[in-house]
Amino acid sequence: MGRLPTYHPMLAQLGTLPPPAQHHLWSAEMKWDGVRGLAYVEAGALRLMSRNSKDVTLAYPELYPMAGAVGGRDVVLDGEIVAFDDAGRPSFGALAPRMHQRSPAKVAELVKAVPVTYMIFDVLHVDDRSVVRLPYDERRELLERLVTPGFRWQTPVSFRGDPRAALDASRALGLEGVVVKRRDSHYRPGRRGPEWTKVKNFSHIEVVIGGWKPGAGRRGGRIGSLLLGAYDQGGRLLYVGHVGTGFTDAMLEALHQELAPLERPGSPFGVPVPREYARDARWVEPRLVGEVRYAELTGDGRLRHPSWRGLRPDREPAEVRIGDLFSGHPAGRSGRSPGDTVAG
DNA sequence: TTCCGACAGTGGGGTCGCAAT
DNA sequence: ATTGCGACCCCACTATCGGAA
Numbered sequence: 001m002g003r004l005p006t007y008h009p010m011l012a013q014l015g016t017l018p019p020p021a022q023h024h025l026w027s028a029e030m031k032w033d034g035v036r037g038l039a040y041v042e043a044g045a046l047r048l049m050s051r052n053s054k055d056v057t058l059a060y061p062e063l064y065p066m067a068g069a070v071g072g073r074d075v076v077l078d079g080e081i082v083a084f085d086d087a088g089r090p091s092f093g094a095l096a097p098r099m100h101q102r103s104p105a106k107v108a109e110l111v112k113a114v115p116v117t118y119m120i121f122d123v124l125h126v127d128d129r130s131v132v133r134l135p136y137d138e139r140r141e142l143l144e145r146l147v148t149p150g151f152r153w154q155t156p157v158s159f160r161g162d163p164r165a166a167l168d169a170s171r172a173l174g175l176e177g178v179v180v181k182r183r184d185s186h187y188r189p190g191r192r193g194p195e196w197t198k199v200k201n202f203s204h205i206e207v208v209i210g211g212w213k214p215g216a217g218r219r220g221g222r223i224g225s226l227l228l229g230a231y232d233q234g235g236r237l238l239y240v241g242h243v244g245t246g247f248t249d250a251m252l253e254a255l256h257q258e259l260a261p262l263e264r265p266g267s268p269f270g271v272p273v274p275r276e277y278a279r280d281a282r283w284v285e286p287r288l289v290g291e292v293r294y295a296e297l298t299g300d301g302r303l304r305h306p307s308w309r310g311l312r313p314d315r316e317p318a319e320v321r322i323g324d325l326f327s328g329h330p331a332g333r334s335g336r337s338p339g340d341t342v343a344g
Numbered sequence: 345t346t347c348c349g350a351c352a353g354t355g356g357g358g359t360c361g362c363a364a365t
Numbered sequence: 366a367t368t369g370c371g372a373c374c375c376c377a378c379t380a381t382c383g384g385a386a
Contacts, residue, residue: 225355
């Protein structure tokens with residue numbers, strides 16, 4: 001049998017849950033926060049490829065035995081490589097050191113510290129046959145017959161029925177969200193479309209603008225990003241990250257107008273902002289409050305995947321407390337609005 | 345005509361490796 | 366030894382354009 005063809009992973013589009021009348025057309029899977037990987041099992045050997053078709057096999061030796069768990073077939077599988085933290089939740093941060101590591105000795109250390117699990121959710125090819133034209137339901141059935149779950153790999157369940165229940169479960173489990181997939185859809189390699197829709201559990205916070213960085217390219221001469229802060233118990237303005245997306249051109253212009261008269265020579269932050277950010281920063285009096293949507297906080301207390309929602313002129317900067325980031329906002333009541341997760 | 349998909353280009357938090365300082 | 370930078374990972378988002386509806 002011939003060499004396996006190369007596939008590019010199909011991507012999900014960010015969106016909202018389908019309306020209830022269409023629930024029977026969709027299936028929901030938990031969204032695993034890790035790195036995408038296509039697994040090529042050929043002649044009993046595993047090859048793992050990243051989203052951009054880089055060979056990352058050497059970084060994940062604990063997955064090699066998976067080659068013996070597909071009934072001796074040559075297959076191409078699609079899934080997510082995930083590292084779990086002590087609480088049993090997927091942790092991108094715990095996975096990060098592995099992603100670029102190729103040195104066998106260092107990899108071995110990392111495997112021992114934080115082993116990964118391959119969450120398999122699709123099958124693209126079996127022996128000489130591409131199965132991407134099979135509908136999702138049939139590929140799932142094939143996948144579950146094909147793969148024998150192991151300690152370091154599994155085929156997590158696909159939920160039928162009300163996807164809202166799956167989304168609620170994802171939130172309760174501290175997961176990123178769900179991916180809903182059309183049960184009659186083909187696998188479209190390398191494409192991003194609504195037949196795979198990711199629905200995420202976002203949080204919202206209010207932040208104080210403490211400065212901004214000039215942009216580049218078409219953002220040249222304008223705001224590139226905003227430096228954000230929140231006050232701690234001692235009244236110090238702590239740096240919580242940047243936001244550089246979510247603005248329309250008009251919003252950028254309006255912000256520029258509002259920030260210009262607030263400019264000041266030194267940083268308003270009560271603790272040093274990392275040098276690489278402070279270098280070309282323009283500081284402002286911390287008077288403006290805005291709202292930011294984000295996926296989660298990093299280990300350093302920075303916003304991950306932040307996006308700007310708009311100014312909050314109704315808020316006082318002094319009300320913006322860092323404590324709101326770490327407590328008092330359990331996942332689930334952290335300011336989600338219905339529009340985030342439910343189709344309108 | 346309007347709408348949608350794909351793309352390019354901006355921005356974020358990270359890690360690692362390597363060249364320049 | 367430190368710093369800067371690009372290559373990879375994760376990603377959100379806006380603006381644009383051409384073709385589908």
